[in-house]
Amino acid sequence: MDNEPIAVKILKSYIDDLDYLEIVGTCNNAFRAIDILNNENIDLMFLDVNMPGLPGTQMLKTIQWPPKVIFTTANKDYAIEAFELDAIDYLLKPVSFERFLKAVNKFCQSYKTDSVQHNSEPGFLYFRTDRKMVKVFLKDITYIESFKDYIIIHRQNENELKVKYPISSVENMLPQSLFLRIHRSYIVSIKKVTAFSNHDVEIGKIELPVGKSYPDVFKKLTGNNSILPNPGLKPGYLPFHV
Numbered sequence: 560m561d562n563e564p565i566a567v568k569i570l571k572s573y574i575d576d577l578d579y580l581e582i583v584g585t586c587n588n589a590f591r592a593i594d595i596l597n598n599e600n601i602d603l604m605f606l607d608v609n610m611p612g613l614p615g616t617q618m619l620k621t622i623q624w625p626p627k628v629i630f631t632t633a634n635k636d637y638a639i640e641a642f643e644l645d646a647i648d649y650l651l652k653p654v655s656f657e658r659f660l661k662a663v664n665k666f667c668q669s670y671k672t673d674s675v676q677h678n679s680e681p682g683f684l685y686f687r688t689d690r691k692m693v694k695v696f697l698k699d700i701t702y703i704e705s706f707k708d709y710i711i712i713h714r715q716n717e718n719e720l721k722v723k724y725p726i727s728s729v730e731n732m733l734p735q736s737l738f739l740r741i742h743r744s745y746i747v748s749i750k751k752v753t754a755f756s757n758h759d760v761e762i763g764k765i766e767l768p769v770g771k772s773y774p775d776v777f778k779k780l781t782g783n784n785s786i787l788p789n790p791g792l793k794p795g796y797l798p799f800h801v
Contacts, residue, residue, distance in 0.1 A: 566631065566652055570605055573659045578687045578723055579732075580663070589613035593622070601626040603666055608632040608641070616640050627669065629662050660728075667731045684732065686712070686722045693720060697737060701762050703729060703746040713765075715751070739779055742770035755780050 567585055574580045580603075584595045589610050595601070604626050606615040616637060619625055630641045633652045641649045647669060648662035682697040699714040705726040712720040730740050740746050741760050745767045754761040757777050759768055769776050 566607070566654075569654065570631070570659070573654075573656055576656070577660075577663065577725075577728065579728065587611075589615070589618040592618065596622060596626070603627045603629065603647075603663075605629050605631055608634060608637045616644060619644050627666055629666065664728060664731045667728065682734070686720065686724065688720065688722045693722075695720065697733070697748075700738075700748050701751045702748060702765070702767060703738075705744040739776065741773055741776050742768055743772065744770075749780065752780060 567587075571582065571585070574582055583599050583601060586592045586595065587610075589612055592604070592606075596604075606619065606628050608615045608630055609632060610618065613621075615630065615632075619628060628644070628646045629648045629650060630637070630646050631650045631652060631654060635649075635651055638649045647666045650658060650662055684695050684697070685692045686695055687693075695712060695714065699717055701713045701715050703726065704711040704713065706721075708723055708725075709721055710724050710726050710729060712722070714720065726744070726746065730738070730746055733746065737749055738746050739749055745760075747760055747762060747767065751762050752760055753763055755769075755777065757769065759766050760776070760780075761767075
């Protein structure tokens with residue numbers, strides 16, 4: 560929610576670049592935003608502090624069950640109040656894409672943590688491909704491979720799935736107790752690993768390299784870093800509605 564058309568246009572362009580975010584609505588005043596929140600299932604709200612009629616911080620206090628919030632503003636003076644309201648992040652305009660993505664990744668990490676703590680149902684994610692949403696159960700994933708602007712999700716007893724997502728964003732949505740980044744191009748399911756060394760990881764007959772920037776892979780796979788399978792995982796829902 561923002562009352563500056565240029566700021567709204569920039570945020571919309573950033574969101575359009577991330578397939579796992581889906582815009583439900585935009586508005587330039589607090590009352591329209593409250594109406595949307597009362598009628599839609601919103602996961603994340605980008606909220607400007609300086610809104611006409613009712614400031615964003617005041618509006619948030621009136622909502623009984625608010626979604627996660629990332630504040631956007633040209634004024635840094637409201638940062639303390641924003642975080643007292645449990646905001647995910649506080650973005651100062653003009654917002655760069657890198658800073659925007661960092662804030663979204665914080666939201667994804669928060670969503671993942673809440674999911675692990677509050678539910679024991681099998682986890683899954685939805686990925687958009689070919690104009691439809693495909694459900695991927697986490698237990699079926701063997702490894703994820705990055706290829707240019709895409710990732711390839713390799714699944715046990717299922718066809719591989721190629722979707723346009725940055726691997727770093729998907730890494731942030733996966734539970735660290737179940738998945739491990741071993742290379743800038745690979746994430747593996749810890750439970751599917753059949754053998755490993757300091758240089759590679761095997762999943763059945765597949766050998767994947769361990770990147771030099773990931774020196775703790777051996778330690779994590781042997782359990783020395785407290786990474787153990789955790790069945791307590793709430794279903795994940797993508798795309799997130801903003």
